[in-house]
Amino acid sequence: MHTLIRGSLISAVLLSGTVLGTSQAVAADSGKITIMVGGITKMIYLPAKLTEQLGYFKEEGLDVELQSQPAGVDAENELLAGAVQAVVGFYDHSIDLQSKGKEVTAITVFGQVPGEVEMVSTKAAATIKSMADVKGKTLGVTGLGSSTNFLTQYLAAKSGVTSNQYSVLPVGADNTFIVAIKQNRIDAGMTTEPTVSQLLKNGDASVLVDMRTVEGTVKALGGLYPASSLYVQRPWLNTHKEEAAKLARAFVKTLKFINTHSAAEIADKMPKDYYGNNKPMYVQALQNSLPMFSPDGKMPAGGPETVLQVLSGFNPNVKGKHIDLAKTYTNEFVSQGK
Incomplete structure (x- = not known):
């Protein structure tokens, strides 16, 4: 059912893309680049807002507007429709989309690992141990067809549980996820920092599977799983290489900043509404997340193969199909950075 829903969404978007192709070209040629983020306050996507806050887009002479959707799949649909030029979302979408005949390429990798955590509600913890x-x-x-959905299905299947043996409920992220846990609408769920730290602090949930670190990710998925990234449609990339190089340089500067500053120093650069009245918890959540960030924006060796293996395990769109991984990412532009 979920696959059918997602397939229908993509079909509709692909059709609309043929209509919006002209407007996409006009938007791109206006000099403004709109980047859709699959949940801009999620810590896994922190480099997007931090780059803006540090002024690195402007340093590169770019006019960038950041927008946000609650789930990566929603951001992906905006890209396919030609409404935005780039997406900050999970790399695995580029593999999934290639299986549908759409070429999307990651040009900067933010996260070596997903940064996702499967949380189990305190009330369900007695019966859900794994x-x-x-x-x-x-x-x-976060949403049907999202990367959290991909990973949830894989982790369950790896433990011998098929997708028709449990229910999946899209609950978004941040406060909507917390409410779903508190109201017992979900027994467990996949989310990111700072939601993880907030749930732990309030005693509403505990960690079941932790993919915030390299060690935890290798244990859960069998290898590095490059996740948060900046990806674009290949037709746009082929005609906007200068802009792509500038975007990559800006984000690589940010990744270097993250890897050379403390969590507190990074938090100081973020807008106040990102941490509200609990900055210490935000700093702690950021500290927990620092190991997931790439030091240089490059695709980690073996990463694409792990992602393909995960998707091939359950995704009917990908399973049994030839995927040209070389077309799903490129290190060309991050390698140009200083």
Whole structure:
């Protein structure tokens, strides 16, 4: 059912893309670049806002507007429709889309690992000790067809639980995820920092699977899983290489900043509404997240193969199909950075 829903969405978007192709070209040629982020306050996507805050887009002579959608799949649809020039979302979408005949390429990798955590509600913790225990349970994801949905299905399948043995409920991220846990609408769910730290602090949930670190990700998925990234449609990339190089340089500067500054120093650069009245918790959440960020924006060796293996395990769009991984990412532009 979820696959059918997502397929229908993509079909509609692909059709609309043929109509909006002209407006996409006009938007790109106006000099302004609109980047859609799959949840801009999620820590996994922090480099997007931080780059703006540090002034690195302007340093590169770019006019960038950041927009936000609650889930990566929604951001992906905006890209396919030609409404935006780039997306900050999970790299795995580029593999999934290639299986549908659309060429999307990641030009900067932010996260070596997903940064995602499967949280189990305190009330369900007695019966859910591992992903093998989710039969008959309701699991929260940011959106149907999102990367949290991909990873949830994989982790369950790896534990011997098929997708028809549990329910998946799209609950978004941040406060909507927390509310879903508190109201017992979900027994467990996949989310990111700072939501993880907030749930732990309030005692509403505990960690079931932790993919914020290299060690935890290798244990859960069998290898590095490059996740948060900046990706664009290849036709745009082929005609806007100068802009792509500038974007990559700006983000590489940010990744270097992240890797040479403390969590507190990074938090000081973020807008106040990102941490509200609890800056210490935000700093702690950021500290927990620092290991996931790439030091140089390059695709980690073996990463694409791990992602393909995960998707091939359950995704009918990808399973059994030839995927040209070389077309799903490029290090060409991050390698130009100083």
